[in-house]
Amino acid sequence: MSYSVGQVAGFARVTVRLLHHYDEIGLLVPGERTRAGHRRYGDADLDRLQWILFYRELGFPLEEIAALLDDPAADPQEHLRRQHALLTERIERLRAMATAVEQAMEARKMGINLTPEERFEVFGDFDPAEHAAEAEQRWSDTEAYRVSRRRAAGYRKEDWERIKAEGDELNARLVALLESGAAPDSAEAMAAAEEHRLGITRNFYECGHDMHTRLGEMYVADERFTRTIDAVRPGLAAYLRAAILANAERHSGRANPPE
Numbered sequence: 001m002s003y004s005v006g007q008v009a010g011f012a013r014v015t016v017r018l019l020h021h022y023d024e025i026g027l028l029v030p031g032e033r034t035r036a037g038h039r040r041y042g043d044a045d046l047d048r049l050q051w052i053l054f055y056r057e058l059g060f061p062l063e064e065i066a067a068l069l070d071d072p073a074a075d076p077q078e079h080l081r082r083q084h085a086l087l088t089e090r091i092e093r094l095r096a097m098a099t100a101v102e103q104a105m106e107a108r109k110m111g112i113n114l115t116p117e118e119r120f121e122v123f124g125d126f127d128p129a130e131h132a133a134e135a136e137q138r139w140s141d142t143e144a145y146r147v148s149r150r151r152a153a154g155y156r157k158e159d160w161e162r163i164k165a166e167g168d169e170l171n172a173r174l175v176a177l178l179e180s181g182a183a184p185d186s187a188e189a190m191a192a193a194e195e196h197r198l199g200i201t202r203n204f205y206e207c208g209h210d211m212h213t214r215l216g217e218m219y220v221a222d223e224r225f226t227r228t229i230d231a232v233r234p235g236l237a238a239y240l241r242a243a244i245l246a247n248a249e250r251h252s253g254r255a256n257p258p259e
Helices: 007-013 016-024 045-056 062-069 075-112 117-123 128-141 141-154 157-180 187-203 209-221 223-230 236-252
Strands: 039-041
Touching: 007 016, 016 045, 016 128, 039 045, 045 062, 045 075, 062 117, 062 157, 128 187, 157 187, 157 236, 187 209, 209 223, 209 236, 223 236
Parallel strands: none
Antiparallel strands: none
């Protein structure tokens, strides 16, 4: 069975002019012609056209496609294996690109207007954009979220470096307290928790003790936050939560002040 050039163009979703061009350059010469000289394409021609279109989609120049298809050592199965490998590689690259674009979008939602290189310099392996969608879902209708976004949108690289340095210093103090055996409701641990709260207020949004308590609960309830905090030192998320709760109770007057 054979097909006209118009039928093949319809099957392959290409133009008749393109098929004429492929015939003229010898890339796809129809296996038959009618007495009137009209092109007729058989199944083998359709297979070759499919390989041509695959390779073209992958960015191969026509000359290289011709060389690949006319290689006497290559069989149809080899073409399919090669194209499958190339397509799989492209899919992985596109997925990586899509992930990078999504992270950039989430970073902009958070107001982190840094290049990927700058974000890596400031945050290292931790990407703050990872939590942006969750933050938007939970708090987008709150004034705290809107204030945080406005402030973050105005921060430059040096601002983020300062904020991260403050956080690193505070984490180091909390780790030292945890490792020394200091109780979460000790004066030192509660002071560190209070500094943590004030840092949020200073850099992002007004964080009262009730809000701070909810954050502390989230640090242990949400495994993503737990994983990030515990990457500094295992058990730090639970210790920080306990210190935050003790500090909130102290300021509410429900606990006796430390002697």
